Amino acid sequence: MAVTLADVAARAGVSSATVSRVLNGNYPVAGSTRERVQRAVAELDYVVNGQARALAAATSDLVGVLVNDVADPFFGLIASALQAEVGVGAAEPGGKLTVVCNTGGSPEAELTYLTLLERQRAAGVVLTGGAVDSPAHSTAVLARLARLAASGTRIVLCGRPALTLPGESAPLTTLAFDNHGGARRLTEHLLSLGHRRIGYVTGPPERSTTGHRLAGHRAALAGHGMGPGTDAGADADQLIVHGGYDRNAGFDATLELLRRDVGVTAIVAANDTVALGVCAALRDRGLSVPGDVSVAGFDDLPFSADASPALTTVRIPLQEAGARAGRLVMGRTAPPPGGVATIATELMVRGSTAPPATRRS
Amino acid sequence: MAVTLADVAARAGVSSATVSRVLNGNYPVAGSTRERVQRAVAELDYVVNGQARALAAATSDLVGVLVNDVADPFFGLIASALQAEVGVGAAEPGGKLTVVCNTGGSPEAELTYLTLLERQRAAGVVLTGGAVDSPAHSTAVLARLARLAASGTRIVLCGRPALTLPGESAPLTTLAFDNHGGARRLTEHLLSLGHRRIGYVTGPPERSTTGHRLAGHRAALAGHGMGPGTDAGADADQLIVHGGYDRNAGFDATLELLRRDVGVTAIVAANDTVALGVCAALRDRGLSVPGDVSVAGFDDLPFSADASPALTTVRIPLQEAGARAGRLVMGRTAPPPGGVATIATELMVRGSTAPPATRRS
DNA sequence: CTGTTAGCGCATTCAG
DNA sequence: CTGAATGCGCTAACAG
Numbered sequence: 001m002a003v004t005l006a007d008v009a010a011r012a013g014v015s016s017a018t019v020s021r022v023l024n025g026n027y028p029v030a031g032s033t034r035e036r037v038q039r040a041v042a043e044l045d046y047v048v049n050g051q052a053r054a055l056a057a058a059t060s061d062l063v064g065v066l067v068n069d070v071a072d073p074f075f076g077l078i079a080s081a082l083q084a085e086v087g088v089g090a091a092e093p094g095g096k097l098t099v100v101c102n103t104g105g106s107p108e109a110e111l112t113y114l115t116l117l118e119r120q121r122a123a124g125v126v127l128t129g130g131a132v133d134s135p136a137h138s139t140a141v142l143a144r145l146a147r148l149a150a151s152g153t154r155i156v157l158c159g160r161p162a163l164t165l166p167g168e169s170a171p172l173t174t175l176a177f178d179n180h181g182g183a184r185r186l187t188e189h190l191l192s193l194g195h196r197r198i199g200y201v202t203g204p205p206e207r208s209t210t211g212h213r214l215a216g217h218r219a220a221l222a223g224h225g226m227g228p229g230t231d232a233g234a235d236a237d238q239l240i241v242h243g244g245y246d247r248n249a250g251f252d253a254t255l256e257l258l259r260r261d262v263g264v265t266a267i268v269a270a271n272d273t274v275a276l277g278v279c280a281a282l283r284d285r286g287l288s289v290p291g292d293v294s295v296a297g298f299d300d301l302p303f304s305a306d307a308s309p310a311l312t313t314v315r316i317p318l319q320e321a322g323a324r325a326g327r328l329v330m331g332r333t334a335p336p337p338g339g340v341a342t343i344a345t346e347l348m349v350r351g352s353t354a355p356p357a358t359r360r361s
Numbered sequence: 362m363a364v365t366l367a368d369v370a371a372r373a374g375v376s377s378a379t380v381s382r383v384l385n386g387n388y389p390v391a392g393s394t395r396e397r398v399q400r401a402v403a404e405l406d407y408v409v410n411g412q413a414r415a416l417a418a419a420t421s422d423l424v425g426v427l428v429n430d431v432a433d434p435f436f437g438l439i440a441s442a443l444q445a446e447v448g449v450g451a452a453e454p455g456g457k458l459t460v461v462c463n464t465g466g467s468p469e470a471e472l473t474y475l476t477l478l479e480r481q482r483a484a485g486v487v488l489t490g491g492a493v494d495s496p497a498h499s500t501a502v503l504a505r506l507a508r509l510a511a512s513g514t515r516i517v518l519c520g521r522p523a524l525t526l527p528g529e530s531a532p533l534t535t536l537a538f539d540n541h542g543g544a545r546r547l548t549e550h551l552l553s554l555g556h557r558r559i560g561y562v563t564g565p566p567e568r569s570t571t572g573h574r575l576a577g578h579r580a581a582l583a584g585h586g587m588g589p590g591t592d593a594g595a596d597a598d599q600l601i602v603h604g605g606y607d608r609n610a611g612f613d614a615t616l617e618l619l620r621r622d623v624g625v626t627a628i629v630a631a632n633d634t635v636a637l638g639v640c641a642a643l644r645d646r647g648l649s650v651p652g653d654v655s656v657a658g659f660d661d662l663p664f665s666a667d668a669s670p671a672l673t674t675v676r677i678p679l680q681e682a683g684a685r686a687g688r689l690v691m692g693r694t695a696p697p698p699g700g701v702a703t704i705a706t707e708l709m710v711r712g713s714t715a716p717p718a719t720r721r722s
Numbered sequence: 723c724t725g726t727t728a729g730c731g732c733a734t735t736c737a738g
Numbered sequence: 739c740t741g742a743a744t745g746c747g748c749t750a751a752c753a754g
Contacts (some may be wrong), residue, residue, distance in 0.1 A: 002512055004731060015741045019734055025745050027734095030739060045508065050480040051421075052731035054412040061481065062423075062460075069679075070431050070461070073443035080432035083463050088473045099423075099476060100431070100461040102444050112449045115460060119411040120422065148404065151363055236714045247667070303664040306608070306637045319432075365747060376725045381749060391723060413747035716734050 005045045010255055011284070012040035054121065063124040063283065063329055064099040064111060064117040070150065072245075073301045074271070078128050078158060078322035085326025096123060096330070104345075105204070107137040114144040115152075124154035124329035128322075130209030131160050142166065158325040159316075162340040172192040174340040175321050179298075180208055182314035182345030183216025186268060186296055189251035189312070189347060191224050193355045196232065200240045201253040201278060203270035210270065212299060214240075217268060238262045242345050245270060250277025258285060260316075265293060272297035272304045272313055277305070290354035300348050309351030316345050362497075364405045373401035384409060385446045424690055425460040425478040426487040427471060433606075434631070439489050439551035446687025447607030457484060457691070459657040466565070467560055468498040478514075482529060485515035485690035491570030491682075492521050496642065503527065520677075521685040522569050523701040534689055535701040536682050540570055543582075543675035544577025547629060547657055550673070552585050554716045556627040556655065558591065560638060561601045562614040564631035570633065574659060576603075578629060599623045606631060606704075611638025619646060626654060626717035633665045635660035640668070640713070651715035655680055661709050670712030678708050 009016040013035055021027040022037045040046075054060050063086050066077035079100055088095035099122070101113040110132075117125055125148060132139070141318050146165050149155055155172050157163060162171040190198055200217055203210040218227070218236075226232035227244075243249030250269055254277070257264060267282075269275035275297030279289050289295050289309055297304060300315035321343050327333040370377040375394055381397045382388040390398075401407075417419050419477055424447050430437035440461055441654075449456035460483070462474040469492075478486055486509060492499070507526050509518055516533050518524060523532040551559055558686050561578055564571035579588070587593035604610030604615050611630055615638070618625060628643075629637035636658030640650050658665060661676035682704050688694040 002731095004732095006731080016732075017734080017742080018740060021740085024733080028739060033740080047476060047479050047508075049416070049482065050411045050477075050736050051415040051693060052746090055410070055416055055730090055748090056734080058411075058733095058746070062458075063476070064458075070444065071434065071437045071443055073432065073434065073437070076432045076434070076437040080430055080460070080463055083431065083461060084465075087463065088470060088477065097423075097425075097460045098443060099458045100440070102441060102448065104445075109449060116411075116422070116449065116456075118408050120458065121410065121412060147408075174728075187613075217725040240394060247663075274412070276664075278665060302608075303637075303667075306664075307640060307667065308669045322633065357476070363747095366749095367747080376749080378726080378750085379724060384726085385749080387749095389723060394724080410747050413730090414749075416732090417747075417749040419730070419749095 002049070003046050003280075004049070005046075007132040008037065008040045008044055009044050011044060012037045022314030028171065043282050049114055049321060057136035058121075059092040060121045062120050062122045063096045063126070064101060064281065065111070065130060066101045066103055066113055067138070068098055068105050068129050068245075072273070073303070074299055074318065075128060076302075077318040078325070081319040082126060082326040084188050085323045086330055105132070107132050107134070109139075110137075111140055111144060114141070114148070118144070118148055118151070121151065122148075122153055124156065126156045126158055126325050126329050127160055128158045129160065130207040130326075132206050133208050133211065134206065138163075145172065146171075154329050154331060156325050156329045158321055159209075166174045168343070173335040173337040175325055175328075176315050176340055177321070178279040178342050178345045179212035180216040180219070181356055182316070182347065183213040183268075183300065184220045185347045186219045186298070186312075186314050187220035188223070189349060189352060190268070190294060191220060191268045193266075193353060195356050196226070197263045197265050199254075199262070199264035199267040200238060201257070201258045201269045201274055202242050203245045203274070205242050213270065229282060239264065243270070243274065245274060247273050247277035250320045251281040252277075253283075254278045266295070266353065267293060269294045269298065271299045272301045272311060274314070275304075275352075276307065289344070290352050290358060294356070296353055304348075305350070307352070312350045312353040312356035313348050315343050315348050317343060340354050362532070363410070364407050365410070366407075368464050369398065369401045369405055369407050372405060385439075389492075397482045403504045408411075417599070419482075422457050423460050423478070423481050424457045424485040424487070425462060425474070425483045427462045427464055427474055427489060429466050429490050430463050431461055433634070433658055434664070435679065436489060438662075440677040442680040442683030443487060443687040443690075446684045447691055466493070468493050468495070468501075471498075472501055472505060475509065477501070479505065479509055479512070482512065483509075483514055485517065485541035485688050487517045487519055487690050487691070488521055489519045490521065491568040493567050494569050494572065495567065499524075501526055503549070506533065511522045512683035515690050515692060517686050517690045519682055526663040532697040532700045536686055536689075537701055537703045538682070539676050539703050539706045540573035541577040541580070543659065543677070543708070544574040544629075544709045545581045547659070547673075547675050548578045549584070550710060551627045551655065551657065551714060552581060554655070554714060558624045558626050558629040559600065560615075560618045562611055562618070562628060562635055563601060563603050564606045564635070566603050570716035574631065575587070596623065604631070604635065606635060608634050608638035610639070612642040613638075615639045615642035616646075617686065617690045627714065628654060629654070629657050630659065632660045633662045633672060636665075637668065651713050653718060655714040655717070657714055665709075666711070668705075669714070670711075671714045673711045673714040674709050676703060677710050
């Protein structure tokens with residue numbers, strides 16, 4: 001079958017131990033023998049067996065990254081930057097392979113993939129995207145992570161709320177996105193434009209990201225005396241529609257919002273993808289953006305700047321975060337003090353938001 | 362350290378071979394012992410060591426997929442569909458982990474990753490996207506693929522020209538995209554609208570996809586008596602600008618096209634991403650789409666339908682192709698007869714193309 | 723049906 | 739500096 005260390009050793013007239021040594025360059029080897037071995041390696045087109053090496057050395061060449069779906073640019077950008085940092089190109093040798101796992105947002109899939117990665121004794125695991133806010137699931141995930149951590153696997157959370165392993169004092173290394181602050185500033189922007197009836201199309205209710213963004217939105221409203229319990233906040237629930245994170249969710253939610261006839265002059269979407277759906281629905285109903293209704297998204301995905309009108313949104317530096325997560329999981333950079341770093345988000349004001357039309361009729 | 366097969370065996374009071382058997386379920390085991398073993402496994406939270414298993418059984422749980430960049434939706438969609446088919450969710454057990462490798466279009470990176478995957482004795486490898494048209498590189502890739510194939514790794518090409526291993530009669534399993542036909546129909550569409558001066562912003566000249574699409578474009582022109590050597594084709598080169606596959610390339614190329622002042626009434630872009638850049642540049646110059654200039658893309662990425670005007674483009678069923686590639690690399694479906702299947706592309710006429718403005722001044 | 727015995731291919735002691 | 743010996747954790751014959 002494939003050529004092995006022993007074959008190379010025979011060819012070079014040395015012991016397999018010596019071949020191993022020149023391959024790994026960890027031990028002193030005479031220049032002449034080294035050369036002889038390297039020639040044999042080249043002549044035989046020898047390629048080490050990673051599995052055998054991993055077994056013997058108790059190491060791994062794999063880094064896992066759990067995403068909802070790589071096809072979603074939000075995750076694609078993170079995964080891409082991460083892979084670039086973890087993979088071969090990354091200056092230093094010892095590049096690792098990136099295993100991308102699409103969980104589709106399913107808690108079971110998440111657990112299954114964590115087990116699979118444990119099976120492979122992955123060198124590191126990065127969990128991205130909002131967590132599913134369920135005690136049962138959190139416990140299960142935490143248990144898996146604890147075992148991974150115990151076996152030496154580096155763990156990094158990216159875009160997830162910090163998590164602390166049972167028995168630990170500091171939380172796991174975490175890059176948290178400032179969803180709350182970004183959402184707050186976004187809604188404040190709309191308020192400052194003069195909007196008072198702001199619709200909100202949220203993401204899946206069970207995801208932590210949804211909760212944080214919604215909380216930021218509410219904080220902004222409360223800051224302007226429009227909190228619950230106030231006159232202005234009386235029918236706040238009517239202004240909120242729950243949906244998914246895809247375009248259709250935005251489309252449908254918008255139709256629902258219009259059906260409720262609550263007089264929205266602006267709509268904030270769970271993310272940019274949803275925002276596109278919102279815009280499409282508005283156009284479909286003959287409403288112009290931002291003439292009749294302002295629209296805002298979240299994430300600042302690449303297509304947002306090219307939409308027309310260009311989307312007002314909140315920028316998350318996904319590539320930077322992904323790259324940093326990659327460096328962290330490779331142990332090439334030190335974890336932030338206290339374990340968790342909050343990644344700042346930035347309000348991007350573009351053409352899709354404007355002052356509300358002056359009251360008429 | 363971690364709990365091993367032997368630990369489980371001791372705990373269950375059986376031999377490690379028996380534990381292995383119930384784990385793999387390949388051999389008959391008495392119900393009672395099976396149960397005892399399973400209990401021990403659960404109590405000890407045992408997780409098999411994939412590397413040891415792979416070494417002993419000469420199998421692998423990894424499938425590699427080479428892409429230019431997962432962050433590019435073109436590749437993200439393929440990778441996502443592929444992963445879904447290869448991974449855990451996929452009905453049958455034995456789901457494998459997907460290793461995503463961003464080559465960034467670099468031939469060296471491509472070779473390096475192929476070697477890394479060989480090292481891991483990957484069960485399969487999928488190469489996506491256009492190939493780099495260089496004899497030297499093709500030879501090198503072919504050599505790597507030959508060795509992979511020889512060691513039992515399944516190989517699938519997706520969106521790449523078919524390739525035949527030296528000494529083989531049939532080409533490797535390939536899902537080729539009908540770039541030529543799609544491009545031809547797209548240009549014919551523009552011609553039928555009345556356009557005669559059609560600019561073309563191509564992709565990187567060394568990529569096979571670029572060549573095929575450009576050839577389709579030229580075929581359409583030739584079919585309308587506008588081939589090279591004809592009057593209409595006299596300055597054909599002036600209508601073509603080479604660029605990259607990103608948005609900026611489209612932007613810059615369009616400015617160049619306008620600078621040449623060759624009177625284009627329509628511009629065909631290398632792909633949808635480039636087309637967005639083209640639109641942006643036109644708008645930047647005060648030209649309307651499609652009023653002043655029609656624009657068309659290629660690929661039909663998700664954002665294309667949401668651009669405004671919505672982009673006329675050529676649809677490639679990327680997810681279907683990715684899923685099929687996944688099934689092929691898993692050996693769950695038979696290769697197409699002759700090894701290569703050509704995936705049909707479909708012209709999607711939308712708002713960004715219209716008849717040229719009537720001649721004026 | 724189940725235990726015993728060998729390796730899988732490599733890294734790593736321990737001698738020399 | 740180099741070779742011989744041992745074991746990583748598991749599967750796969752081979753006997754019972």
